[in-house]
Amino acid sequence: MDQIAEELIGKIIHEKYELIKELGRGSFGIVFVGINIDTNQIVAVKCESTKSKKRHLVNENTVYELLQGKEGFPVIYFYGKWEDFEILIMEYLGPSIKKLFYQCNNKFDVATVANLAIQCLYRLEDIHNAGFLHQDIKPENLTIGDMDSDRKHIIYLIDFGTSTAFKDIETGVHMEPGEASRIVGTCRYAALRMHYGYICSRRDDLESLGYSLIYWLQGSLPWQSVRESDPRKKWKIVRSIKRQYIIDSDYLKKLPEAVQDFFKYVQSLGFYTKPNYRILRGIFRRLYKQTKEYENRKTKPYCWVKFLDSMKRPRIPSKYR
Numbered sequence: 466m467d468q469i470a471e472e473l474i475g476k477i478i479h480e481k482y483e484l485i486k487e488l489g490r491g492s493f494g495i496v497f498v499g500i501n502i503d504t505n506q507i508v509a510v511k512c513e514s515t516k517s518k519k520r521h522l523v524n525e526n527t528v529y530e531l532l533q534g535k536e537g538f539p540v541i542y543f544y545g546k547w548e549d550f551e552i553l554i555m556e557y558l559g560p561s562i563k564k565l566f567y568q569c570n571n572k573f574d575v576a577t578v579a580n581l582a583i584q585c586l587y588r589l590e591d592i593h594n595a596g597f598l599h600q601d602i603k604p605e606n607l608t609i610g611d612m613d614s615d616r617k618h619i620i621y622l623i624d625f626g627t628s629t630a631f632k633d634i635e636t637g638v639h640m641e642p643g644e645a646s647r648i649v650g651t652c653r654y655a656a657l658r659m660h661y662g663y664i665c666s667r668r669d670d671l672e673s674l675g676y677s678l679i680y681w682l683q684g685s686l687p688w689q690s691v692r693e694s695d696p697r698k699k700w701k702i703v704r705s706i707k708r709q710y711i712i713d714s715d716y717l718k719k720l721p722e723a724v725q726d727f728f729k730y731v732q733s734l735g736f737y738t739k740p741n742y743r744i745l746r747g748i749f750r751r752l753y754k755q756t757k758e759y760e761n762r763k764t765k766p767y768c769w770v771k772f773l774d775s776m777k778r779p780r781i782p783s784k785y786r
């Protein structure tokens with residue numbers, strides 16, 4: 466795909482969107498920065514080869530369509546075929562939370578984590594209410610809004626490549642528990658049930674959010690340094706460490722009480738249960754209110770705000786300026 470990406474730079478999709486540079490790359494496609502040459506608006510373009518065996522983008526577009534108009538999900542401008550690719554053109558967002566975490570020296574303060582949790586819980590409530598699970602909640606799949614807009618303090622949830630419906634769209638009936646046909650997501654943040662190969666439900670997206678919260682507070686997760694090239698073995702090793710830390714040990718007791726309460730609540734949820742997102746947001750609102758950032762209202766709720774001016778938004782090529 467390396468060479469393909471380079472060859473695509475400068476190409477114009479359907480006489481409207483020029484590809485400017487590569488933005489990111491995942492397991493099944495490439496994301497580019499593009500420009501709408503009619504309006505000079507910067508956009509993000511996700512491409513997937515029509516030759517690839519597993520097709521994710523069509524599924525991703527379905528979920529994005531369901532979430533259009535909701536806060537914290539990018540606007541979709543186009544989905545369709547172009548040459549040998551499926552193309553999804555969407556609103557250009559700001560840097561990912563992973564990138565902002567590195568900017569902040571791999572640690573977020575409690576106020577930042579509490580506000581991230583509140584925003585993520587709104588996003589999860591919306592996708593779950595649309596009948597889908599995300600199944601890959603992690604810092605790379607969360608971003609802030611476009612830095613040149615008033616949406617820069619909104620947290621966006623992206624990447625629905627591994628999303629799946631947990632209800633029958635027509636009847637609204639919840640799927641039955643059982644063994645999953647395949648393991649999806651990211652080993653570091655996956656819920657334990659995914660590690661065991663079971664079908665996941667709403668509570669498991671929350672569990673992955675929980676691991677992200679711990680990661681942001683602690684700067685690392687106890688299982689992140691497992692080096693194992695065989696993915697099956699790695700998922701198994703990480704599973705036992707995760708289990709030990711999250712279920713059997715005192716590890717959670719060292720974290721803010723809000724995080725312990727969050728895990729306790731998530732662990733109490735049944736397979737079919739609709740989580741009470743409002744109660745969970747309440748836990749983190751109370752946590753935020755206890756921080757010095759809340760008392761000193763001049764401080765913004767996110768610790769990365771001071772770095773935003775130094776982070777560059779892609780430049781519009783001079784021919785379009």
Ligand SMILES: Nc1ncnc2c1ncn2[C@@H]1O[C@H](COP(=O)(O)OP(=O)(O)O)[C@@H](O)[C@H]1O
Nearest residue numbers: 489490491492496509556557558561605624626
């Ligand atoms: N709309 C967007 N605006 C800005 N950056 C984006 C956008 N969509 C994706 N990205 C960046 O590209 C990366 C990969 O995109 P993602 O949708 O997560 O694809 P993958 O399935 O390859 O992980 C993201 O982590 C993010 O940094």
Ligand SMILES: [Mg+2]
Nearest residue numbers: 491605606624
């Ligand atoms: Mg991703």
